[in-house]
Amino acid sequence: MKLQTQIPLKPQKDAIDYKAKVFLMGSCFVENIGSKLDYYKFESLINPFGIIFHPKAIENLITRVVSNNKFTEEDIFFFNERWHCFEVHSILSNPSKENILNDLNSLLKNTHTFLKQASHIIFTLGTAWGYRYEKSKKLVANCHKVPQKNFTKELLGVTEIEDSLERIISLLKELNTKATVVFTVSPVRHLKDGFIENQRSKSHLITAIHQTIARENSIAYFPSYEIMMDELRDYRFYAEDMIHPNNTAINYIWNKFQQTWISNASESTMKEVEKIQSGLSHRPFNPESEEFKKFQEKLQQKIMYLSEKHPHIKF
Numbered sequence: 001m002k003l004q005t006q007i008p009l010k011p012q013k014d015a016i017d018y019k020a021k022v023f024l025m026g027s028c029f030v031e032n033i034g035s036k037l038d039y040y041k042f043e044s045l046i047n048p049f050g051i052i053f054h055p056k057a058i059e060n061l062i063t064r065v066v067s068n069n070k071f072t073e074e075d076i077f078f079f080n081e082r083w084h085c086f087e088v089h090s091i092l093s094n095p096s097k098e099n100i101l102n103d104l105n106s107l108l109k110n111t112h113t114f115l116k117q118a119s120h121i122i123f124t125l126g127t128a129w130g131y132r133y134e135k136s137k138k139l140v141a142n143c144h145k146v147p148q149k150n151f152t153k154e155l156l157g158v159t160e161i162e163d164s165l166e167r168i169i170s171l172l173k174e175l176n177t178k179a180t181v182v183f184t185v186s187p188v189r190h191l192k193d194g195f196i197e198n199q200r201s202k203s204h205l206i207t208a209i210h211q212t213i214a215r216e217n218s219i220a221y222f223p224s225y226e227i228m229m230d231e232l233r234d235y236r237f238y239a240e241d242m243i244h245p246n247n248t249a250i251n252y253i254w255n256k257f258q259q260t261w262i263s264n265a266s267e268s269t270m271k272e273v274e275k276i277q278s279g280l281s282h283r284p285f286n287p288e289s290e291e292f293k294k295f296q297e298k299l300q301q302k303i304m305y306l307s308e309k310h311p312h313i314k315f
Helices: 028-039 055-067 097-117 158-175 195-215 224-231 247-261 264-280 290-309
Strands: 021-026 043-046 077-079 082-084 120-125 129-133 138-140 151-155 180-185 219-221
Touching: 021 028, 021 055, 021 097, 028 043, 028 120, 028 247, 043 097, 055 097, 055 120, 055 138, 055 158, 082 097, 097 158, 151 195, 158 180, 158 195, 180 195, 180 224, 195 219, 224 247, 264 290
Parallel strands: 021 043, 021 120, 120 180, 180 219
Antiparallel strands: 077 082, 129 138, 129 151
């Protein structure tokens, strides 16, 4: 008896291994996948500018990164005792003008360097609904709690999203012609926009991505949204807010991602990393015991062995 529909997936030839450099950008679901890559010590850079939901906001940042266009005083504003930038998440807001500009430009430089070397670039699109700042007429990545009357809410059409994705891909090729680009749509439901509005948004994103893929055979799609909707169609897989996937769902989708995008050759290293992570989180009854000291020595030997084999791995 089948009690679940299964989305067919197959392992990718250009899968992620421990030589890979993985860049991830987009919605909070990027952070879920990114945290797994980080846990298993794959070399990755995850949302350097914070969580970004909107394809146009991603395009704006990629444009800035590729062109090395530094942030200036014209790109920031002071509100509620902090300096903000409409292009990035509020996690980067700062009470100091000097500090926010230094932070943003440092991230810009590091992101440019990482993207040039990246083997895999993963984008997770969250919503096609965006907010246009009336003063500049630009779509923003984050409103930073600026009063709603200063923005116009709008839904990007499929063609507009396609154009944005095409520009992102074209920009990336200027910097890095070898990286594998993967798009996915976040399984997080943006119900603050409304139930029907959320479905319209997701359908625009999915259609635009697949129409872009039809023209660009160098990019791929991972069905995280479809896995959540079809294989995990039960509220027991949601967090208490009934919007975000819970840990069970995140682990399930990660397992699917691992089967598809993580190389089989990495499995033994992942198991070693998992053992070390488990050992590091172990809390002994008696930290001064000989038994625990021996345990720590063995753990350090494992760490040294792994770091020699993969120099980027640090615990």
